Amino acid sequence: xxxxxxxxxxxxxxxxxxxxxxxxxxxxxxxxxxxxxxxxxxxxxxxxxxxxxxxxxxxxxxxxxxxxxxxxxxxxxxxxxxxxxxxxxxxxxxxxxxxxxxxxxxxxxxxxxxxxxxxxxxxxxxxxxxxxxxxxxxxxxxxxxxxxxxxxxxxxxxxxxxxxxxxxxxxxxxxxxxxxxxxxxxxxxxxxxx
Amino acid sequence: xxxxxxxxxxxxxxxxxxxxxxxxxxxxxxxxxxxxxxxxxxxxxxxxxxxxxxxxxxxxxxxxxxxxxxxxxxxxxxxxxxxxxxxxxxxxxxxxxxxxxxxxxxxxxxxxxxxxxxxxxxxxxxxxxxxxxxxxxxxxxxxxxxxxxxxxxxxxxxxxxxxxxxxxxxxxxxxxxxxxxxxxxxxxxxxxxxxxxxxxxxxxxxxxxxxxxxx
Numbered sequence: 001x002x003x004x005x006x007x008x009x010x011x012x013x014x015x016x017x018x019x020x021x022x023x024x025x026x027x028x029x030x031x032x033x034x035x036x037x038x039x040x041x042x043x044x045x046x047x048x049x050x051x052x053x054x055x056x057x058x059x060x061x062x063x064x065x066x067x068x069x070x071x072x073x074x075x076x077x078x079x080x081x082x083x084x085x086x087x088x089x090x091x092x093x094x095x096x097x098x099x100x101x102x103x104x105x106x107x108x109x110x111x112x113x114x115x116x117x118x119x120x121x122x123x124x125x126x127x128x129x130x131x132x133x134x135x136x137x138x139x140x141x142x143x144x145x146x147x148x149x150x151x152x153x154x155x156x157x158x159x160x161x162x163x164x165x166x167x168x169x170x171x172x173x174x175x176x177x178x179x180x181x182x183x184x185x186x187x188x189x190x191x192x193x194x
Numbered sequence: 195x196x197x198x199x200x201x202x203x204x205x206x207x208x209x210x211x212x213x214x215x216x217x218x219x220x221x222x223x224x225x226x227x228x229x230x231x232x233x234x235x236x237x238x239x240x241x242x243x244x245x246x247x248x249x250x251x252x253x254x255x256x257x258x259x260x261x262x263x264x265x266x267x268x269x270x271x272x273x274x275x276x277x278x279x280x281x282x283x284x285x286x287x288x289x290x291x292x293x294x295x296x297x298x299x300x301x302x303x304x305x306x307x308x309x310x311x312x313x314x315x316x317x318x319x320x321x322x323x324x325x326x327x328x329x330x331x332x333x334x335x336x337x338x339x340x341x342x343x344x345x346x347x348x349x350x351x352x353x354x355x356x357x358x359x360x361x362x363x364x365x366x367x368x369x370x371x372x373x374x375x376x377x378x379x380x381x382x383x384x385x386x387x388x389x390x391x392x393x394x395x396x397x398x399x400x401x402x403x404x405x406x407x408x409x
Contacts, residue, residue: 021376023223027302030218074296075270082266114219114300121293167392171215175384183377
C-alpha cells in the first residue's frame, strides 16, 4: 500500500509530469509563468485545490456509480471543482486574508485549469482507491508546481539576456524552452520506482 | 456582410490558438497523427457551434451573476453528448484521445467564445462565430498533426486515407520519433507560432498561413 502510494506520487511528479508529459495545465503554464513569485503562488493554489478535488470527487464518483449515473461524471466533476474553488476562495478571504491576497487572482483561474479536471478524470479512469487518488492529486499538483517554477526561472533569464530571432520572441521561444525541459524530463521515464 | 468578417476573424486574424493562445493543451497533446488531430478539431467545432447557439438563445434568460456556471453546465452537457457519441460510433478515436475528450469542458476557447461573443450576439452570428473559431482551431491541429506525423513516423493520414492505412512516405526507422513525444508538441507549436509572427511582420496583411515548413 505504502510503496504503491510512493510510486504513484513519484511518477506523477517526475516521469509522468502533468505539464511535460501529459500536456495538462499548459494555459496557466504559458500565461502565468512570467515571474517566479506568481508561478509559485499559482502552483501552490493548484496543488491545494487538486488534492481537495481528488478527495471529494472520489466520493462523488462512488455515488454516481452507485446510482447508475456514471455518464454524468464530467458534468459532476466540473461542478464539484467550480464550487470547491468558490468555497476555498470564501474560506481564505474570511480566515487567512494574507494568503487570500497573495493567491487572489489565481484562484478563480483554477476552475478552468485542465490539470485539475484531468487529475480527477484520470483517477476515475484508473479506478484508484481513496488514498491513492488523494496522493495522486497532491503529487500531480506538486509536479505542476515544480514545472511552473522551473519554467519561470528559465524565462526570467530568457527575458533579460537571451538573443533570439525576432519572429521567435515571446511565446515561441518559451515553447521551445519548454520543449527542451520536456526532453530533460523524459530522462525520468527510464527510472524504475520501487 | 458581417458573417464574412466573422469567418475571416476566426480563421486568420483572431485564430484561437495562434493569436489568442487558447486551448494549447489539447493542441499539443492530440496532434500525434492526422486522425487524432482532425477528430479532436471537428469534435471541438461541433461542441463550439452547439454551445454558441444554445447560449445565444438563452442570453436573455441567464442571470448575469451566475452566467459562468450556466455556461459550464451547458458546455459539459454537450461534451458528454459528443463523448458518448464518439464512444459508440468511433471507438478507435475515443480510445486514442482518451481523457482529452471530457477535458474539452475546460478548453478555454469554448468558454471564452461564450463569454466574449455568444452572450451578446444573435443566433446566426453566434453559429458563424462558433464554426469559424472551430475551423480555425481544426486548421492548426491539422497542420501540426501532419507535420508531426510525417516527420515523426513517416506516414501521412494513417487511419484517415487509403482505407485506414495511410501512406508510408519514408521508412519509419528514418523518422524522428521524438516529434511524436511531448517534446515534439512544444517544438512544433513554437515553430508554427514563430512562422505566423514572421509572416505578420513581413506583410501587414496577415493572410495565407501555409503549411508549417519552418519546422
